Amino acid sequence: MNLKVETRSLGETTVIDLEGEVDVYTAPHLKQRIIELLDSGTKRVTVNLARVDYLDSTALGVLIGGLKRLRERDGTLDLICPNPRIKRIFEITGLDKIFDIYSSEEAAIQKLQEKEGA
Amino acid sequence: MSSAGRPAVVELRIPSRPEFVSVARLTILGVASRTKFTYDQVEDIRLAVGEACTTAVERAQNAHREDAEITIRSEISDGKLTVEVYDQIGVLATSPGPAESLDEIDKESLGALLMELLVDEFKIEPLPTGGTVVRMVKYAE
Numbered sequence: 477m478n479l480k481v482e483t484r485s486l487g488e489t490t491v492i493d494l495e496g497e498v499d500v501y502t503a504p505h506l507k508q509r510i511i512e513l514l515d516s517g518t519k520r521v522t523v524n525l526a527r528v529d530y531l532d533s534t535a536l537g538v539l540i541g542g543l544k545r546l547r548e549r550d551g552t553l554d555l556i557c558p559n560p561r562i563k564r565i566f567e568i569t570g571l572d573k574i575f576d577i578y579s580s581e582e583a584a585i586q587k588l589q590e591k592e593g594a
Numbered sequence: 595m596s597s598a599g600r601p602a603v604v605e606l607r608i609p610s611r612p613e614f615v616s617v618a619r620l621t622i623l624g625v626a627s628r629t630k631f632t633y634d635q636v637e638d639i640r641l642a643v644g645e646a647c648t649t650a651v652e653r654a655q656n657a658h659r660e661d662a663e664i665t666i667r668s669e670i671s672d673g674k675l676t677v678e679v680y681d682q683i684g685v686l687a688t689s690p691g692p693a694e695s696l697d698e699i700d701k702e703s704l705g706a707l708l709m710e711l712l713v714d715e716f717k718i719e720p721l722p723t724g725g726t727v728v729r730m731v732k733y734a735e
Contacts (some may be wrong), residue, residue, distance in 0.1 A: 499615060500612040532705070568712075
């Protein structure tokens with residue numbers, strides 16, 4: 477498998493750290509992890525794409541599905557995406573308007589703290 | 595580098611299975627590197643070809659036709675790369691344009707949208723034999 481999926485807690489948020497390629501072969505692995513988090517009642521998820529070097533429409537579909545399900549439960553699914561090439565995929569498809577995308581983990585943490593403090 | 599003026603053709607056949615799409619991407623990465631594309635253009639080609647193969651693989655899965663093959667034919671000539679992705683697995687829908695809201699997004703059509711946006715010329719055509727060919731052309735800057 478060319479994708480590593482690891483989860484960790486960051487305050488009230490669960491971070492999914494991805495490493496490698498998210499495509500038609502590996503995206504089901506990410507989907508499964510998101511479903512497990514949903515089943516365990518997680519509401520705030522941040523997917524860290526910092527170490528992703530390839531991402532396609534299958535990955536976008538999984539992230540959109542996760543965002544939809546989390547929003548139905550008043551939850552969120554944000555993205556950390558420092559890689560301009562990966563971010564461009566969200567921009568050209570218009571998905572940068574739908575996801576909150578942070579350029580670094582620090583920027584995401586700052587926003588999370590604001591949300592948790594609100 | 596190919597001989598001046600003479601087109602160079604590279605053809606690859608892969609099974610319609612998810613684990614082989616990365617093989618097609620690796621091959622096209624090598625082919626695109628044979629001409630004067632920028633790094634970003636090579637990445638665009640890699641993603642576009644990956645999407646063409648992915649849609650074929652997904653349709654093969656839906657039609658229980660994992661035995662079908664995908665043929666990727668690429669041709670380099672005069673600063674342009676033409677890639678044709680052939681399959682024998684029914685007709686592919688066209689793309690709807692960028693998403694405006696979450697409810698509008700049709701996950702299946704994101705792949706076609708990406709292909710259209712990443713290459714200079716893009717066409718999906720049915721084959722007389724019942725399959726589909728995706729034709730893409732990218733020009734070196």
